[in-house]
Amino acid sequence: DQQVKQNSPSLSVQEGRISILNCDYTNSMFDYFLWYKKYPAEGPTFLISISSIKDKNEDGRFTVFLNKSAKHLSLHIVPSQPGDSAVYFCAASGNSGGSNYKLTFGKGTLLTVNP
Amino acid sequence: DTGVSQDPRHKITKRGQNVTFRCDPISEHNRLYWYRQTLGQGPEFLTYFQNEAQLEKSRLLSDRFSAERPKGSFSTLEIQRTEQGDSAMYLCAIPWSPGTDTQYFGPGTRLTVL
Numbered sequence: 001d002q003q004v005k006q007n008s009p010s011l012s013v014q015e016g017r018i019s020i021l022n023c024d025y026t027n028s029m030f031d032y033f034l035w036y037k038k039y040p041a042e043g044p045t046f047l048i049s050i051s052s053i054k055d056k057n058e059d060g061r062f063t064v065f066l067n068k069s070a071k072h073l074s075l076h077i078v079p080s081q082p083g084d085s086a087v088y089f090c091a092a093s094g095n096s097g098g099s100n101y102k103l104t105f106g107k108g109t110l111l112t113v114n115p
Numbered sequence: 116d117t118g119v120s121q122d123p124r125h126k127i128t129k130r131g132q133n134v135t136f137r138c139d140p141i142s143e144h145n146r147l148y149w150y151r152q153t154l155g156q157g158p159e160f161l162t163y164f165q166n167e168a169q170l171e172k173s174r175l176l177s178d179r180f181s182a183e184r185p186k187g188s189f190s191t192l193e194i195q196r197t198e199q200g201d202s203a204m205y206l207c208a209i210p211w212s213p214g215t216d217t218q219y220f221g222p223g224t225r226l227t228v229l
Binding site: 004006032034036041042043044045046049089091093100101102103104105106107108 | 119121146148150155156157158159160163165170171206208210216217218219220221222223225
């Protein structure tokens with residue numbers, strides 16, 4: 001039962017253009033959402049997060065949008081740079097019912113930014 | 116630097132051997148998490164500590180797995196009688212500040228079981 005879904009295994013974008021990575025979730029108890037970036041042989045690196053009380057959060061080139069009614073979030077990277085090439089994971093958490101803030105991850109999307 | 120170190124970074128072992136991994140946060144955090152990532156998957160929750168107490172264990176954590184956090188600082192994860200299916204990246208994570216959902220991950224330990 002995949003509670004967090006990233007339906008696009010890969011995405012290829014030209015340098016300077018926008019990258020849009022999508023994520024869907026099924027558990028309505030999730031109230032906090034995060035994006036992580038991961039290079040091979042390293043741990044995930046935190047990028048940006050959003051609470052369910054917001055619908056947008058921006059940090060430099062990264063913006064996360066949350067549509068609670070659709071149970072959908074997206075990460076926008078503008079402009080995309082070759083150094084952004086990595087696997088991006090969507091994650092969700094919620095402490096309702098004693099979930100202890102554990103994170104539930106999607107399977108990831110491999111982003112390739114071409115020079 | 117996320118403030119979490121893990122040792123070893125890589126471990127190759129033969130099936131049936133026992134292995135132990137260590138996670139060291141550089142400062143005190145009351146919560147500590149272990150996750151496992153296999154090929155083509157996102158990290159999956161294994162277990163969670165609040166200080167010394169192990170408060171939650173995933174069904175992924177079979178009887179061959181044991182985790183400890185004896186002094187509420189560093190943590191160890193031991194796998195007994197390793198199987199090829201245990202091959203994965205084992206990740207340790209801590210919250211950056213109390214009461215926050217944001218977790219910062221260590222570099223991981225890559226386990227290969229031959």
